[in-house]
Amino acid sequence: MAFIEIHGPCRIQGGLTVQGSKNAVLPMMAASVLNRGITVLENVPRIQDVFCMMGILDSLGCRCALHGNRLEIDTSKINGWRIEQKAMGKMRSSIMLLGALLGRFCEAGVYSPGGCMIGKRPIDWHLRALRALGAEIRESEPDGFLHAQTTGLRGAEIIFPFPSVGAVENALFAAVAAVGRTVLRGCAREPEIGQLCHFLNGMGASIRGIGTDALIIEGGLPLHDSRFVIGGDRIVAGTYLLAAASCSGEVIVDGVQTQELRALTGVLEHMGVSLYQEPELIYVHSGQRLRAVSVKTGPYPAFPTDLQPFLMAALSRADGTSMLRETVFENRFGTAAELQKMGANIECSGNIARIDGVETLRGALVRARDLRGGAALTVAALGADGWTRVSECEHIERGYEDICRDLRALGAEIRRREDDGDREDTD
Structure with a gap:
């Protein structure tokens, strides 16, 4: 089994072209x-x-x-x-x-x-x-x-x-x-x-x-x-946009149809994130603490369930109380328990998650339970104090070419390693 190590907090900055969908x-x-x-x-x-x-x-x-x-x-x-x-x-x-x-x-x-x-x-x-x-x-x-x-x-x-x-x-x-x-x-x-x-x-x-x-x-x-x-992957694009939002970053993502992310960009604006958009480019700048929001997932064009774990991670440090309602998958809140290990204040009841934002998260040993949840923990770790280890990161590799490479290119201190310590990526 492999794991990802992230040292935070950090402020990511730069540009990325999104991989195919x-x-x-x-x-x-x-x-x-x-x-x-x-x-x-x-x-x-x-x-x-x-x-x-x-x-x-x-x-x-x-x-x-x-x-x-x-x-x-x-x-x-x-x-x-x-x-x-x-x-x-x-x-x-x-x-x-x-x-x-x-x-x-x-x-x-x-x-x-x-x-x-x-x-x-x-x-x-x-x-x-x-x-x-x-x-x-x-x-x-x-x-x-x-x-x-x-x-x-x-x-x-x-x-x-x-x-x-x-x-x-x-x-x-x-x-x-x-x-x-x-x-x-x-x-x-x-x-x-x-x-x-x-x-x-x-x-x-x-x-x-x-x-x-x-x-x-x-x-x-x-x-x-x-x-x-193949067109650009809107979920991967959303991953890095929410990563920037969650750690006061400044990121340009291109290679994706902006109109496909209208539900996300609308939520980001309500959270206080500055945006600039072109047909295949989105720029976000988050220079202050995020504001709490209430969001319900649903089939397109509603807010995508695949981005809900990333939004939960970002809202864990927002100012105020946020509410997330999941209407697509009944077990999509599995990431909440891992975020709690990092100090997040999240209470789940049925398909509702209540998130009382905290000022800081702390590094911890957490587990990727699924593809998007594992990537969301990596995003949360960018804004946490100290080292975070995300185990079973093979789940993440089902949908991301190289999340460590991409986040390193934006300035994050992140690396993938094997459990035995014998191998490590060096990009």
Whole structure:
């Protein structure tokens, strides 16, 4: 196991270009299975989730090659429709291969997925959508194996009771392969869904209504080789903006669509942070103690649940009492217990967290329980007195190319080390 050490307090300052979006590239990698040829993705982040998905695709007979941030996927020799349980357990995003493999082979076998333990995140809506398109799906206990088959996918009208990103992605893959028109209503409107639709259209699909909650797909069209440039990761951008806010920093983040972060920038302004924005650039300057705010998470365009742990970390040192209401994942407050070890005054009850800001946090030994929570502890440590050690930092590496490199470039005293002390990054 590895850990990250941070010495605070420090004031980060400088500029960063955001890496490609994790939540955009993973479904595109799954969608590449639909094309019987080569897909090229540019601006791909070199993160563990990408390497994991490459491994899954390779196990199915695909050929994946990542050169720098350019990924080439050749699916012409894919010969498998079943993913092994061990591979599925490493990453929740692997569930989206269910719809893609079903569209390619009319058969797919997967297991209930793994990933961060931040909530139940049931896949019922995924299965209902695929069944509506003509799939027969058997679920076996206790291993959670899902076997999907169809004699032919057919277009249908599907209404989602909740805007689930993953369910919409699986439905899109199957709908692109289905014969006839599919109408998806109640869709998630996250920017990553929009990127995926544009990517699929670039392969030859026909998807209309992009950016709305109603998508119309004309299925069964021939697909072809394509190239697509991944947009910047809005959650990584938000990470460094909230890092600057929490430690009186001054940071410029570019390479991300500013409009995708309107919920965050609005909250930052209410917290007393100065901002300047251009279409693909955000500048923040925090020169005083933050003001307390009340925020509720929700599906896009509401405040993103993935940024809630970072906001909690920043508000731990704000002036006054803040309230956070989590409406997406029931276990998203797991980071609160770790922040309490650093002196934060946080009380959680159900889906509500009350945060009474303290003037200072102190360094402590804390544990990364999940991807965003671990990164949020790293952000909190920037403003804490003394050394903080964040253990199990492998969670963080699922979504960040190198958080230590990025924060060091902004002036932080931070390093990644192995538990035995034999290895240490030296960038």
